[in-house]
Amino acid sequence: MSGAPPAISIRGLGKRYRIGSYLPTGGTLRGWFADRLSAKARAASAESNKPRYIWALRDLTLDVPTGSVIGIIGRNGVGKSTLLKILSRITDPTEGTAELYGKVASLLEVGTGFHGELTGRENIYLNGAISGMTRAEVDRRFDEIVAFSELEQFLDTPVKRYSSGMYVRLGFAVAAHLDPDILLVDEVLAVGDLSFQRRCLNRMNDVAQTGRTVIFVSHQMTAIRRLCNRTIWLEAGRIRDFGPTGEVVARYESESLGGAAPGGSGSREGAAYKARYLSWMRDGAPAGEAHVLSDLAPVAFRLVLDVRERIAAGYGGIEIFDPEGKLIWSGASYDGGRGDLALDPGKHALIYSLPMLPLKPGAYKLHASFYEREGRKLLDDWWAAPELIVSLPPSSHPDDEWQGILNLPCGLRVERE
Amino acid sequence: MAEARAQPPAVTRIRARAGWEALNLREMWERRELLWFLAWRDVRVRYKQTILGVGWAILQPLMQMVVFSIVFGEWLKVPTDNNIPYPVFSSTAVVPWALFGSVLAATATSLTSNAGILNKVYFPRLLIPLAGAAARLVDFGVAFAILLAMIFVFGIHFTPAILLLPLFLLLLLVTALGFGLWLGAINVYIRDIQMLVPFLITLWSYASPVIYSAQSIPPAWRMVYALNPMAGVLNGFRWCLLGTPAPGPEIWPSIIVAIAVFLTGMMMFLRVQRTMVDIL
């Protein structure tokens, strides 16, 4: 994929906004006159109008290969829409450059330019023209657009009589037939009923399948996971994380759900202790995926336990919690009649293995403990860091993707009885 | 479509632009259909749900003509050139003036009133004021047809000068757009402008030969008076349609001012358009 020529190449892009009033004196003549006439007003307005700037976007450098679908996630106000506005040329950047190769269409709002007094039919033409279609193109695709919107009966009704969902349908139907090389989509599907949302996602998926490049901003992680190969996590105008969607989204979710502070297994080796967990990883995981689970194969968790004094009889426990903090599985070293462990001083790896872990994508917390048999004394109790990132592709029925607990593909055979 | 993809793709380069760079005539030409659609939307929306529809386009100048004819023609006996009957003399200016006023007002407020679109999608920004102006031409067309009928009814014969009328119409549009772009660009930052515009248009009409003849201006002041491009435009209209004396050298200040305002207005607009949505 990285071999594909870039569709978008961004170098050091930045956008600075001035907040507060743009002009001295608050942008009205009254303020201007007040300033001329009174020293007090002048001093007050000088204070309140000190230029204050914020960088909505800063130092963004990025290459988007042709044919990739990139998700952009991040909290409110981190610059996602700003980036799309710059890429779609609605506003100039303050610094840096971007180059886009091919025909660009943006969908920052559904039904831009719709006018309530005009009929559905008229608005299709108007919105098409505003979004970059020629009249001939709209003519050619008119029937498809109408079919997609499912609003045949309402074509000659003024759009102001539409429900908000119908409005969105019509707008998206036009946008879905734009046929660009690069499509920029901001959070637009939030309205509209579920079945329509699903059709929109499918449609965007189709667009992506045909080798177009898509940049998709959304707060709906379901949609991001469904559509995007790679995802950018923006924070305060900069790229916080960029990588395969499953992992980035999981890390983002874990942090927004108030998860443990990220970071490696820090300095747990300090004070005096008898036994303590130091780190964990997936046993036999490929490089760079030590804390990531991306397939349904057997899994093993390798917990490194540092023992300072000999333990004649001890046992360990391990638990997995889902992103909402619900316990989903726990095991212990003595399960299955294995009995207690005798450990000499030194570092040991406890390897818990499972036949598979069919979890929905997300960030899961591991918790490990270690006890001495005598007096059931707790020697260590550790919320493992980093978290376990599950980035399996969702395989439930799309309608119920985020319902349910297990993430398992199902087989089917039909036999004659 | 397939062949189109095979060609090397069009490249869009994005960076902080300087003023004139933002003028992309080729792109405007490619999007000319949008100009039409935006103008069509303006016209359509304006008259939808009104009973008179396009009738409103003529009602306003018509009422002006009647009142002016009675007050200035009958009662005050304002002199006209070549003894042309006052109603047709003033109407020949009232009709283009109505076009001027509406294009100026539409251009001055076009950016703020289309903020919703400008904020969400890119197209050559200049199309917005141009479409506003184009939409007013529809009204003008209707009113102009009535004017021609009126001239005919009053038994005035057209002269070959009528062939030059498009030039004066162009001068009118250049003037209206030039001032409109200036005001529109400032209005993005200072909304007081849009309050000022109607008042400005009324005042300006007194400084232009609408209800009176430019011949009434003392000769010493004619050149100064001609700095008002609308003086040149209205004299031109009267010359082309009514055969009044041809505009002399006073036409040049009008043309020069109009072009200067148009070019600087354009420059202002191009400067402002780069980041105006940040404020809109």
Ligand SMILES: Nc1ncnc2c1ncn2[C@@H]1O[C@H](COP(=O)(O)OP(=O)(O)OP(=O)(O)O)[C@@H](O)[C@H]1O
């Ligand atoms: N026109 C503007 N003038 C001043 N500040 C602005 C302007 N537009 C955006 N900002 C600021 O820039 C920052 C980024 O805004 P942006 O709209 O890109 O956020 P976002 O990531 O799209 O947020 P959301 O998830 O809420 O849509 C915000 O702090 C916002 O207040």
Ligand SMILES: [Mg+2]
């Ligand atoms: Mg946004």
